[in-house]
Amino acid sequence: xxxxxxxxxxxxxxxxxxxxxxxxxxxxxxxxxxxxxxxxxxxxxxxxxxxxxxxxxxxxxxxxxxxxxxxxxxxxxxxxxxxxxxxxxxxxxxxxxxxxxxxxxxxxxxxxxxxxxxxxxxxxxxxxxxxxxxxxxxxxxxxxxxxxxxxxxxxxxxxxxxxxxx
Amino acid sequence: xxxxxxxxxxxxxxxxxxxxxxxxxxxxxxxxxxxxxxxxxxxxxxxxxxxxxxxxxxxxxxxxxxxxxxxxxxxxxxxxxxxxxxxxxxxxxxxxxxxxxxxxxx
Numbered sequence: 001x002x003x004x005x006x007x008x009x010x011x012x013x014x015x016x017x018x019x020x021x022x023x024x025x026x027x028x029x030x031x032x033x034x035x036x037x038x039x040x041x042x043x044x045x046x047x048x049x050x051x052x053x054x055x056x057x058x059x060x061x062x063x064x065x066x067x068x069x070x071x072x073x074x075x076x077x078x079x080x081x082x083x084x085x086x087x088x089x090x091x092x093x094x095x096x097x098x099x100x101x102x103x104x105x106x107x108x109x110x111x112x113x114x115x116x117x118x119x120x121x122x123x124x125x126x127x128x129x130x131x132x133x134x135x136x137x138x139x140x141x142x143x144x145x146x147x148x149x150x151x152x153x154x155x156x157x158x159x160x161x162x163x164x165x166x
Numbered sequence: 167x168x169x170x171x172x173x174x175x176x177x178x179x180x181x182x183x184x185x186x187x188x189x190x191x192x193x194x195x196x197x198x199x200x201x202x203x204x205x206x207x208x209x210x211x212x213x214x215x216x217x218x219x220x221x222x223x224x225x226x227x228x229x230x231x232x233x234x235x236x237x238x239x240x241x242x243x244x245x246x247x248x249x250x251x252x253x254x255x256x257x258x259x260x261x262x263x264x265x266x267x268x269x270x271x272x
Binding site: 055 | 168169170171173174176177178180181182184185186187188189190191192193195196197198199201202204205206208209212215216219220221222223224225226227228229231232234235236238239240241242243244245246247249250251252253254256257262263265
């Protein structure tokens with residue numbers, strides 16, 4: 001059962017990612033990317049990382065992609081007339097990324113010996129366990145992430161302002 | 167042990183993440199709309215996130231999933247600043263086509 005779910009979600013996510021790259025209309029790209037993110041959230045649920053799945057939906061589908069959609073609508077770019085790169089450039093990019101795929105798969109194929117621990121803790125992805133680790137071992141990076149968010153917020157406001165009085 | 171750990175080898179997750187990452191690279195190389203390029207970067211980040219979460223579950227080690235949270239933090243900050251920059255570029259050039267952004271070339 002789990003492997004069929006995995007294969008279905010994997011096929012759907014790959015197809016919608018391809019659709020995102022190839023669709024002419026940026027709004028369709030955004031919607032297909034949101035669908036890809038939902039498929040990835042399904043993978044997280046399969047991996048018993050429920051908290052990660054919920055945070056993924058909230059942060060990506062709820063915040064980041066809405067921001068993208070909002071900017072697209074604000075700039076009025078929801079047209080099908082996006083200029084394309086030249087055919088030779090597209091073929092070159094296809095060959096280059098195909099080579100990257102072949103290289104990565106060839107380098108990683110068969111070399112993975114993951115020893116699953118016998119007394120594996122199935123509840124590693126639940127809120128209690130993650131919070132325990134986050135607020136003990138990773139409390140300094142957590143605080144630094146807060147500072148990063150503050151800096152990003154200030155930077156976004158500063159960049160977005162129309163004219164800055166000196 | 168989880169059913170997924172018994173029935174799906176970790177290699178499948180590696181292949182899935184690799185394919186998603188390569189689709190993101192292809193999108194960055196071929197698209198001309200800067201917003202779609204940023205979206206492709208998000209897709210690449212997500213491919214890496216998926217692999218980190220998969221290894222975290224297979225090794226039953228929570229640190230991988232914590233790392234996914236920090237990647238999400240960086241992605242959110244990047245999206246906010248990147249879109250802010252894009253809006254201000256659009257205000258100056260009236261387009262988000264990355265082919266026109268070659269002012270530093272000469």
